[in-house]
Amino acid sequence: MAGSATIRDVASAAGVSIAVVSRVINPGSGPVRAETRDRVLAAIEQLAYRPRTAARELKQTGAATTLGLVLADVTNPFFARLADRVVWEARSRGVQVLLMTTQEDPHLEEEALATLVSRRVGGVIATPTATNPDSWTRLRQLDTNVVFVDRSLDDVPGAHTVSIDNVRSARQATEHLIDLGHRRIGFISGPESSSTGRARAAGHRAVLAERGLERDDALVRHVPFRGEQGGDAVGALLALPEPPTALVVANTAQVVAALRRLRLRGTAVPADLSVVVFDDDPWTELFEPALTIIRQPIAMLAAHSVELALAEQASAADPRSIAVEAEFVPRGSTSTP
Amino acid sequence: MAGSATIRDVASAAGVSIAVVSRVINPGSGPVRAETRDRVLAAIEQLAYRPRTAARELKQTGAATTLGLVLADVTNPFFARLADRVVWEARSRGVQVLLMTTQEDPHLEEEALATLVSRRVGGVIATPTATNPDSWTRLRQLDTNVVFVDRSLDDVPGAHTVSIDNVRSARQATEHLIDLGHRRIGFISGPESSSTGRARAAGHRAVLAERGLERDDALVRHVPFRGEQGGDAVGALLALPEPPTALVVANTAQVVAALRRLRLRGTAVPADLSVVVFDDDPWTELFEPALTIIRQPIAMLAAHSVELALAEQASAADPRSIAVEAEFVPRGSTSTP
DNA sequence: TTGTATGCGTTATCAC
DNA sequence: GTGATAACGCATACAA
Numbered sequence: 016m017a018g019s020a021t022i023r024d025v026a027s028a029a030g031v032s033i034a035v036v037s038r039v040i041n042p043g044s045g046p047v048r049a050e051t052r053d054r055v056l057a058a059i060e061q062l063a064y065r066p067r068t069a070a071r072e073l074k075q076t077g078a079a080t081t082l083g084l085v086l087a088d089v090t091n092p093f094f095a096r097l098a099d100r101v102v103w104e105a106r107s108r109g110v111q112v113l114l115m116t117t118q119e120d121p122h123l124e125e126e127a128l129a130t131l132v133s134r135r136v137g138g139v140i141a142t143p144t145a146t147n148p149d150s151w152t153r154l155r156q157l158d159t160n161v162v163f164v165d166r167s168l169d170d171v172p173g174a175h176t177v178s179i180d181n182v183r184s185a186r187q188a189t190e191h192l193i194d195l196g197h198r199r200i201g202f203i204s205g206p207e208s209s210s211t212g213r214a215r216a217a218g219h220r221a222v223l224a225e226r227g228l229e230r231d232d233a234l235v236r237h238v239p240f241r242g243e244q245g246g247d248a249v250g251a252l253l254a255l256p257e258p259p260t261a262l263v264v265a266n267t268a269q270v271v272a273a274l275r276r277l278r279l280r281g282t283a284v285p286a287d288l289s290v291v292v293f294d295d296d297p298w299t300e301l302f303e304p305a306l307t308i309i310r311q312p313i314a315m316l317a318a319h320s321v322e323l324a325l326a327e328q329a330s331a332a333d334p335r336s337i338a339v340e341a342e343f344v345p346r347g348s349t350s351t352p
Numbered sequence: 353m354a355g356s357a358t359i360r361d362v363a364s365a366a367g368v369s370i371a372v373v374s375r376v377i378n379p380g381s382g383p384v385r386a387e388t389r390d391r392v393l394a395a396i397e398q399l400a401y402r403p404r405t406a407a408r409e410l411k412q413t414g415a416a417t418t419l420g421l422v423l424a425d426v427t428n429p430f431f432a433r434l435a436d437r438v439v440w441e442a443r444s445r446g447v448q449v450l451l452m453t454t455q456e457d458p459h460l461e462e463e464a465l466a467t468l469v470s471r472r473v474g475g476v477i478a479t480p481t482a483t484n485p486d487s488w489t490r491l492r493q494l495d496t497n498v499v500f501v502d503r504s505l506d507d508v509p510g511a512h513t514v515s516i517d518n519v520r521s522a523r524q525a526t527e528h529l530i531d532l533g534h535r536r537i538g539f540i541s542g543p544e545s546s547s548t549g550r551a552r553a554a555g556h557r558a559v560l561a562e563r564g565l566e567r568d569d570a571l572v573r574h575v576p577f578r579g580e581q582g583g584d585a586v587g588a589l590l591a592l593p594e595p596p597t598a599l600v601v602a603n604t605a606q607v608v609a610a611l612r613r614l615r616l617r618g619t620a621v622p623a624d625l626s627v628v629v630f631d632d633d634p635w636t637e638l639f640e641p642a643l644t645i646i647r648q649p650i651a652m653l654a655a656h657s658v659e660l661a662l663a664e665q666a667s668a669a670d671p672r673s674i675a676v677e678a679e680f681v682p683r684g685s686t687s688t689p
Numbered sequence: 690t691t692g693t694a695t696g697c698g699t700t701a702t703c704a705c
Numbered sequence: 706g707t708g709a710t711a712a713c714g715c716a717t718a719c720a721a
């Protein structure tokens with residue numbers, strides 16, 4: 016094939032100048048006689064010509080054409096579904112999505128950001144891993160929209176945030192269990208370094224205080240998002256002198272590990288332990304008993320994120336923090352103690 | 353911020369020419385005095401200069417920097433995990449991944465391909481949706497490596513294929529069930545238009561023939577990858593005058609729908625129906641009973657795919673078809689009838 | 690309505 | 706060692 020056709024090839028094939036071809040390619044950018052356009056179109060067709068995005072980006076004309084999506088873990092069904100929706104939303108606006116995964120590794124995150132910077136993407140949607148404020152701030156300084164989704168970072172000026180109201184959702188979970196009669200409630204959450212982990216734990220504590228229940232910090236476990244530590248946390252909780260009768264797993268990534276451990280121990284759900292989970296993987300419904308869940312409105316999260324990421328830079332001065340409503344779905348895994 | 357720094361800004365800041373800066377940026381591309389380099393490096397640091405990928409791509413120098421990943425459905429955990437590994441493999445080679453989802457829609461696939469063409473990506477890894485041979489062939493004509501993973505298309509000359517040996521895996525599943533004593537085995541597979549659907553059904557049929565079992569085409573259901581039709585297929589099978597005592601769900605995407613239907617019907621697994629499934633979502637282990645599965649070696653699929661996608665064009669003349677070995681994992685969902 | 694010329698940011702080929 | 710300068714493919718003022 017010897018390299019694909021360029022705008023010049025088309026021009027000479029159609030017997031016109033490249034300016035005319037350009038106008039044909041970008042309708043509305045200038046006048047072209049119908050007859051001429053047809054000739055150009057024919058040449059384009061014949062040569063299978065497709066304008067190169069790289070060249071267009073260089074001219075940095077028009078709106079952003081690419082969006083960066085920095086996810087902590089695509090293996091996590093929640094993030095996978097989020098990715099699916101983000102791609103969908105972006106595509107409907109003619110924007111492509113560059114996917115990067117950090118595996119919860121700050122170093123990989125740093126690399127991902129470097130790439131996005133060098134690509135001058137129109138915006139970045141991310142589930143930030145660690146406090147890498149410098150890198151994020153550098154991105155902001157390039158006039159790149161930054162949208163944190165699900166989790167957020169405090170120290171990045173001008174960054175938007177989109178997530179559920181984690182405090183509220185954690186409250187719902189805990190209230191539900193207290194209403195059922197539980198008094199000792201275990202809580203497995205994300206790392207304290209994560210906004211999500213903190214907010215969920217805070218909502219939990221708030222309800223305990225309101226209801227006049229004793230607060231036992233031994234019942235709250237902060238575990239990393241990745242890995243099998245959700246299982247260990249469950250083990251530790253049940254090994255307490257006075258173990259909980261209910262458990263909130265406020266950490267999408269740790270649900271499977273936690274449940275596997277329960278299964279291994281032969282702990283019956285909900286007879287021995289009621290369980291509420293932050294996740295809406297379809298499998299939660301197939302688990303026996305079906306799990307009581309907090310369902311995150313993934314489509315909403317994605318829609319808001321993409322919109323903010325693609326917004327005009329006017330928004331830079333006014334970083335928004337959007338909280339969408341999660342849905343509490345009581346099912347079989349929670350009952351009276 | 354007024355636009356980020358360019359190579360010229362760095363050059364003047366360091367008091368050198370842009371050529372020197374370029375050599376500093378691309379070590380090995382030419383000599384630079386140590387002292388000069390330090391000055392340039394300082395300027396780069398000070399201006400937060402980052403070379404623009406678009407400009408580099410324009411010069412089309414060096415190896416590919418971007419890879420296209422066209423997936424049918426990121427919501428499907430199998431594809432999500434595949435995406436995770438592909439991104440990982442690509443990143444380890446300094447290549448970024450452009451993710452596109454087709455939702456099993458040929459029209460969306462067509463759009464995705466158009467984008468990849470205009471980006472001149474180094475290679476494309478895809479789970480092709482429909483027979484869009486023209487679009488794929490056009491891609492090939494641009495000297496773009498095309499790798500079909502999981503599924504494949506016959507009509508695209510020069511395209512590589514990476515998948516498990518679907519015939520063999522389907523054989524294993526069926527043999528396992530026959531060995532347990534099953535004689536009527538239901539089979540839910542992907543569409544007949546998909547290579548995967550055909551191969552799995554073929555493996556199944558082959559075993560039936562070898563073992564001298566009657567072949568009843570009513571027991572084989574081809575359902576679309578997306579949607580809830582896996583449930584309907586189960587319903588139809590169990591409504592047969594002589595229903596099967598075992599079921600192979602050879603379709604990653606339909607597992608959940610099928611199991612949900614079984615649950616609704618109150619069909620006991622494995623007492624009423626043994627079940628084997630093509631999927632290795634962690635949840636299959638938590639399902640009660642744990643599901644007998646065929647586990648696809650996702651890391652292998654990804655590694656081979658990326659390698660082929662990034663290979664030099666010499667490979668174009670010699671399209672490869674790599675079959676990696678899947679693992680049969682017998683668990684609790686299969687037993688004697 | 691069409692064509693010419695210039696620039697986008699980078700790399701590469703030369704001279705110096 | 707270093708520095709002009711010509712591409713790369715495209716868009717666009719401006720001239721014709």
